[in-house]
Amino acid sequence: MKEPARILVVGGGYVGMYTALCLQRKLRQELRRAAVEVVVVDPDPYMTYQPFLPEAAAGSISPRHVVVPLRRVLPHCKVVVGEVIALDHSARCATVETPATKEDGTGGLQLPYDELVLAPGSVSRTLPVPGLAEGGIGFKTVEEAIGLRNHVLEQLDIASSTRDPAIRDAALTFVFVGGGYAGVEALAELEDMARYAARYYHNVEPADMKWILVEATGRILPEVGPVMGQYAVRELRARNIDVRLETRLESYEKRVAVLSDGARFPARTLVWTAGVKPHPIIAASGLPRTERGRLRCTAALRIEGVEHAWSAGDAAAVPDLTAEGPAKPDEPRRECAPNAQHAVRQARVLADNVAAVLRGEPVVDYAHKYAGSVASLGLHKGVAHVYGRQLKGYPAWFMHRVYHLSRVPTFNRKARVLAEWTLAGLFKREIVSLGSLEHPRAEFELAAGTGRHHEAS
Numbered sequence: 001m002k003e004p005a006r007i008l009v010v011g012g013g014y015v016g017m018y019t020a021l022c023l024q025r026k027l028r029q030e031l032r033r034a035a036v037e038v039v040v041v042d043p044d045p046y047m048t049y050q051p052f053l054p055e056a057a058a059g060s061i062s063p064r065h066v067v068v069p070l071r072r073v074l075p076h077c078k079v080v081v082g083e084v085i086a087l088d089h090s091a092r093c094a095t096v097e098t099p100a101t102k103e104d105g106t107g108g109l110q111l112p113y114d115e116l117v118l119a120p121g122s123v124s125r126t127l128p129v130p131g132l133a134e135g136g137i138g139f140k141t142v143e144e145a146i147g148l149r150n151h152v153l154e155q156l157d158i159a160s161s162t163r164d165p166a167i168r169d170a171a172l173t174f175v176f177v178g179g180g181y182a183g184v185e186a187l188a189e190l191e192d193m194a195r196y197a198a199r200y201y202h203n204v205e206p207a208d209m210k211w212i213l214v215e216a217t218g219r220i221l222p223e224v225g226p227v228m229g230q231y232a233v234r235e236l237r238a239r240n241i242d243v244r245l246e247t248r249l250e251s252y253e254k255r256v257a258v259l260s261d262g263a264r265f266p267a268r269t270l271v272w273t274a275g276v277k278p279h280p281i282i283a284a285s286g287l288p289r290t291e292r293g294r295l296r297c298t299a300a301l302r303i304e305g306v307e308h309a310w311s312a313g314d315a316a317a318v319p320d321l322t323a324e325g326p327a328k329p330d331e332p333r334r335e336c337a338p339n340a341q342h343a344v345r346q347a348r349v350l351a352d353n354v355a356a357v358l359r360g361e362p363v364v365d366y367a368h369k370y371a372g373s374v375a376s377l378g379l380h381k382g383v384a385h386v387y388g389r390q391l392k393g394y395p396a397w398f399m400h401r402v403y404h405l406s407r408v409p410t411f412n413r414k415a416r417v418l419a420e421w422t423l424a425g426l427f428k429r430e431i432v433s434l435g436s437l438e439h440p441r442a443e444f445e446l447a448a449g450t451g452r453h454h455e456a457s
C-alpha cells in the first residue's frame with residue numbers, strides 16, 4: 001500500500017494550529033482515505049492565545065482558558081509533543097526531541113515528510129545587557145504570565161512584612177522594558193491588579209509602588225498610531241506610571257536597573273518585552289533567510305527557491321502586497337509585520353496552497369491590508385485604531401474585549417472566557433498568589449525532613 005503524503009507542521013501556535021485546522025477540513029477526503037497525513041509538532045500540547053496573556057496575568061481569565069488543546073481541535077491530525085531540533089530539508093527529514101527520547105537519550109525521533117510547514121514563531125529579542133539574562137523575565141508564554149502575576153503579588157507580601165526599607169522599596173519597584181503591546185498591556189494590567197490588591201494590605205498603598213516603562217524610541221504602542229500612542233502615555237502617566245521614552249536599560253546587575261538617562265532603580269522585577277526575533281531553529285535549518293533572520297518567503301507563502309517548504313507568521317518574511325509608499329531604508333521590500341492578524345490569515349492561505357499543490361491546482365498570493373489594533377490599558381481602559389477609527393477609554397477597552405472574544409479559537413473557549421468576564425463583573429477581583437504551585441514538593445519535603453520552604457523570588 002502507498003504511504004500517505006506527510007505534511008509536517010512545525011509549531012502548534014497561531015500559524016501551525018490554524019494551518020492544521022484548515023488542512024483537516026480541506027483534505028477531509030484524502031485524510032479519510034489515508035492518502036495524506038498531517039503531523040503537528042510542538043513542545044506544548046496547546047496553542048496559546050497570546051493577546052489574552054496580560055488579562056491572564058491580571059487574573060481576569062484563567063490560564064487554562066487562554067490555551068487551546070491541540071489534540072481536541074485537531075482530531076484528524078497527529079499531534080506530537082516535542083521539539084524539532086534539526087531539519088534536513090534536502091533529505092525531507094526532521095529530528096524531533098520528545099519527552100521520551102530525552103529520557104532514554106536516543107537523540108531524537110527521525111520524522112520524514114513530503115511537505116514542510118515551518119512555523120516556530122519568535123522568541124524574545126534580548127540584548128547583551130549585563131544582568132538581564134540572569135534577572136529578567138519575558139512575557140510570551142502562559143507560564144511567564146502566571147509566574148509574573150504570582151511574583152508581583154508575592155512582592156506585596158514581602159513589602160508588607162519586611163522591616164528593611166531597601167527591600168521594601170525594591171519589592172515595590174516594577175520595571176518593564178519595551179513599549180509594544182506586550183509590554184504596555186502587561187504593565188497596565190498588572191499595575192491595575194496590584195493597585196486593587198493593595199487595598200487588602202494594611203501597610204502598602206498604591207502610591208508606595210513604582211511602575212516604570214522604559215522605551216528606546218520616542219513613542220509607545222506603534223500599532224495604534226501616534227495619536228493613540230500619545231494618549232496611552234498620558235493615561236499611564238496620570239496613573240503615576242513613570243513612562244521613560246528614548247531611554248534604554250543599561251544593566252540589571254544585583255537587581256538594580258540602570259537606565260541610559262542615569263536613573264538607578266533597585267527593583268526585584270524586570271520584565272523584558274523589547275521585541276521579538278525569529279526562533280533559532282530557523283537559522284539552524286539552513287533555509288533562505290532575510291537580513292533580520294526571518295525565512296524569505298514568496299507571497300504564496302513558499303520558502304523562496306525551495307520546493308515543498310512553506311512558512312508564515314512571526315518566523316516568515318512575507319511580502320506585503322497591500323503596502324503603500326516606499327520601503328524603509330533597512331527593509332529592501334515591504335514585509336508583513338509579525339502579529340496575530342497576519343498569522344491567522346496567512347495560515348488559511350498557506351493551507352489552501354498546500355492542498356492545491358497536492359491536488360495539482362494553482363496557488364494564490366497572500367494579501368491583507370492591516371486593519372489596525374486594539375490594546376487594553378487595564379480594566380475599563382484602552383486604546384484602539386481600527387479601520388481608520390480611533391477610540392480611547394472605556395469604548396476602546398470594550399472593543400478590545402469584543403474583538404478578542406470573536407478571535408479566540410473555538411466556541412468552547414469563547415464561552416468560558418465570556419463566563420469568566422461576566423462572573424468577574426459580579427464579584428471582587430482575585431488577588432491570591434499561588435506562587436507555591438511552582439514548588440509543589442516543598443510541603444512534602446518539609447514533612448519528610450529533607451527540604452525547606454522555598455525562598456521568595
Ligand SMILES: Cc1cc2nc3c(=O)[nH]c(=O)nc-3n(C[C@H](O)[C@H](O)[C@H](O)COP(=O)(O)OP(=O)(O)OC[C@H]3O[C@@H](n4cnc5c(N)ncnc54)[C@H](O)[C@@H]3O)c2cc1C
Pocket residue numbers: 010011012013014015016041042043044046047048050051052053054082083084085119120121122139140141181182279281312313314315338339340341342343374
Ligand atoms: C503578550 C502578547 C500579546 C500579543 N498581542 C497581540 C495582539 O493584540 N494582536 C496581534 O495581532 N498580535 C499580538 N501578539 C503577537 C502574536 O501573538 C504573534 O504574532 C503570533 O502568535 C505569531 O504566530 P506564530 O504562529 O508565528 O507564532 P506562535 O503563535 O508563537 O507559535 C509558534 C509555536 O511554535 C512552537 N515551536 C517553537 N519552536 C519549535 C520547535 N523547534 N519545534 C516545534 N515547535 C516549536 C512554539 O511552542 C509555539 O507554539 C501578541 C504577542 C504577545 C507575546
